[in-house]
Amino acid sequence: MVTSHTNIIIAGTSIEGLVLARALERYDVNVRLLEEQKSPAHEPKALLLYARTLEVLESIKLAKPLLETGIAYHSLEFNYEGKQIFTPSFDFLKDESPYPFVLSLANCDVQRLLQRALVKTSVEWGMRITKLKQNGLKTEAIVEKNNMEERIIADYVVGADGIDSVVRQLASIKCKMDGGSELMMADVKTEQRLTNNAPSMMFNKKGIMFAADLPGHQARIMMVDREEPYTRLENTEASLRGLYQKITGLPLSMQTAVTVQSKQAVFHQAKEFRAGDVFLVGEAAHAHHPMTSQSVNLGIQDSINLSWKLGMVCARACPETLLKSYEAERLPVARKVNRTTDWTVRSLAVQKPIAVQARNRTLKMVEMIEQLPEAFIRRLSHLSVRYRASAPPLKEELRRAGALHPGDRVPDAALTDFENRKTRLYEHLQEGKFLFVMRTSGSRIDKEYAFIKRWIRKSAPYFGSMVQPALVSPTPTMGQPDDILCWSERHLSREFRQLIGPGESMLIRPDGYLLFHSDAAGWSSWKDAVELFLTAGAEWNLEEQEARKWRQNFKSISRKWKKQLTFSK
Ligand SMILES: Cc1cc2nc3c(=O)[nH]c(=O)nc-3n(C[C@H](O)[C@H](O)[C@H](O)COP(=O)(O)OP(=O)(O)OC[C@H]3O[C@@H](n4cnc5c(N)ncnc54)[C@H](O)[C@@H]3O)c2cc1C
Incomplete structure (x- = not known):
């Protein structure tokens, strides 16, 4: 049997596997991306990408090509018995994110774009992981291809191999599976848009239907028959038309059905996202009801969260303990989403007239109180996800309106340098490094350069060369070191000014969350915070x-x- 070595094995070319592979290309690590199928899959799946997902995808330069391919919607529509009862809008997000909408596109398009974006990694088709053995130092994976076996010895293995994850089973990670009703899914060719310019959820006594238009005159339809929720329908155009007419009372206006499939909606949550040196991302770790469009959004963020940690640990820039924070941060987020999606699907499926009335009235009331639809959209878009539990505490002196707590998402902001070049904060995270930003307190900029240089030197044992320093100052100065980014104070946005006061500095993680914020000019106030973050792992x-x-x-x-x-x- 052939034996080979690598740093990381990724099992599965799911969207999450591809995002992880792409994000790891920013580090000096060897990755093998194995896929058991012999060619890309065409099964229709994920389709809605929300603001936070697009933000993290931009950190690996992928948001732009996706935006060019997908359709951006600015609201959602909930209809009961033909009446609109809730239409939350994404527009208010324009002050919080560069992506104040939801992007609709087919998973095959996302996978194609991701594969094209891979530069150093190539997909190894027809390679199936069949055995895993961990010895505490390395993990040995046995991989099968055309009835031949290969032994790959790796530092880490990541299962991005979907809901029936083989990696999860081989690593003996327990997982609680729940089955729901039968779900009919179809991609159809349409002459005109199926929806009113917004992904729409329609529900009544007969069933639940979710529809969204996709690029290229296509639309995605998902339906549940509430009168016979556990009966599997035939995968034919006739049964698709039949169920559509039953739920909506209207004939389905389409040219042809591209795919029709009926299957049981399955949701689960793995008890752990890590066993030794084996990690799980995406549906291998958690799956949610497809109608809630959450799985792929969560999965992409799992991959981005894990990528920089694995990349920095394998490149020996950060200690291994950093990896503990992956499960500590992502598992509670997945659990929360599981509870919310479960609650949402249950509330859509209530049958008793009194429960139906209560739900519809609640939705109407929610719509009337401005903050509630906004909170709903923020949560749906994953913008309220934060990792405060894994972060050092916020210093008392820095508690003020607009200041972020360590662990919070740092919003993207427009920046201008002294040559009048406009950039965005998140562009500077694209190299996968931490961003250390200092806002000068006065005119002694040379002093601040010296502080930054000292800071970088002192932090080297913790982060290696994985920190990009930046200074915000009122004027350019002579002798600006080449390796320090400089942004003009004059062009700083109001939000950014609130984030960081004069004389303060902050360290932003490669995934855009705040690691720490300080107003002290010495390294000592940072040392404890950095050590806490890098070593506290299990407490998180x-x-x-x-x-x-x-x-x-x-x-x-x-x-x-x-x-x-x-x-x-
Ligand atoms: C019907 C349906 C509709 C959905 N709609 C949405 C939606 O609207 N929005 C949303 O966010 N999410 C949706 N999802 C979920 C979303 O599609 C998934 O989260 C996303 O595609 C990632 O899929 P996955 O993790 O299941 O991996 P998959 O896409 O299943 O990929 C896993 C890959 O791993 C490979 N593999 C498996 N075992 C091995 C092995 N041992 N070795 C090597 N390779 C292996 C498989 O061949 C496969 O290519 C939907 C899911 C379904 C089923």
Whole structure:
């Protein structure tokens, strides 16, 4: 048997596997991307990409080609019995993100663009992982191709191999599977748009239907028959037309059906996202109801979160403990989404008239209170995801309106340098490095350059050369070191000014979250924060922390009551 060595094996060319491979190309690591199929899949799947997903995709230069391919929608539509009951809009996001919309496109298009974007990595088709053995130092994977076996010895293995993940099974990661009703999915060729310029969810006593137009005169339809939710329909155009007419009361206006498939909607959540040196991303780790369009968005963010950590650890820039934060950060996010999607699908499927009335009234009320649809859209777009539990605490002196807590998402911002070149903050994350930004407090810019240089030297044992320094100052100065980016204070946006005050500095992670924020000019205030972030690993599970807090509160309350009871006796 042939034996070979690599840093990372990625199993599966799912969107998540491809994003991970692309993001890892920014680091000095060897990656093998293995796919058991002999050619790209054409099964219709994911189609809606939200703001945060596009932001993180821009950090690997992929948002632009996707925007050129997809259709941007600015609102969603929820209809009950033919009446619009909720139409949340994405427009308010224009102050928060460069992507104030949802992008509709087919998963095959996304996969094609991702494959084309790979420069150093090539997909190895027809290679199936069949065995995994971990010895604490390395992982040995046995891979099969045309009945021949190859042994690959890797530092890390990532399962991006979908809902029935072989990697998950081989790593003995437990997973709770739940099956829902039968779902009919179809991609159809249309002459005119099927929806009113917004992805729409229609529900009534007969069924639930989700429809969205795709580029190239196509549309995606997903339907659940509520009268016979567990009966599998035939994968034919006739049954597609039949169910559509039953739910909407209208004939389906299409040219032909490109694909029709009926299958059970399955959702699950792996108990862990990591076992030793094996990691899971995407549907291998969690799957949500397809109608809620969350799986691929979560999965892409898993891949981006894991990519820089694996890249920096393999390139020996950061200690191995950094990898603990992957599961600590992503598992609670997936659990939260699972709870929300479960609740959403259940509420759409309620049957009792009183429950239907309560749900519809609630949706109407939600629409009337401006903040609620906004909170809904922000959550759907993953803009409210943050990793405070894995971050150092915010210094008391920095608590002010507009200041971010470590672990929060840093919004993208427009920047201008002294040659009047306009850039965006996220463009400077594209190399996959941390961004250390200092805003000068006065005219002694040479002093601040010296501070930045000292900071970079002191942080080298923790981050290697993986930090890009930047200075925001009122005037350009002579002798600006080449390796420090300089942005003009005068052109700084209001939001950015609020983020970082004069004399303050912040360290932004490659995935656009704040690692730490300080107002002190010395390295000492940073040292503890950086060490906490890089080594605290196991302490980071937010849910665990919350449970611990709850237990402590409960204990103190019960102690109080005990005292009172003793007293009253
Ligand atoms: C019907 C349907 C509709 C959906 N609609 C949406 C939507 O609207 N929005 C959304 O966000 N998400 C949606 N999803 C989910 C979304 O498609 C997935 O999250 C996304 O495509 C990633 O898929 P995956 O992780 O399941 O991997 P897959 O796309 O299944 O890819 C896994 C890959 O791994 C390969 N593989 C498997 N085992 C091995 C092995 N042992 N060795 C090597 N390779 C292996 C497989 O051949 C496959 O290519 C939908 C899913 C379904 C089923």
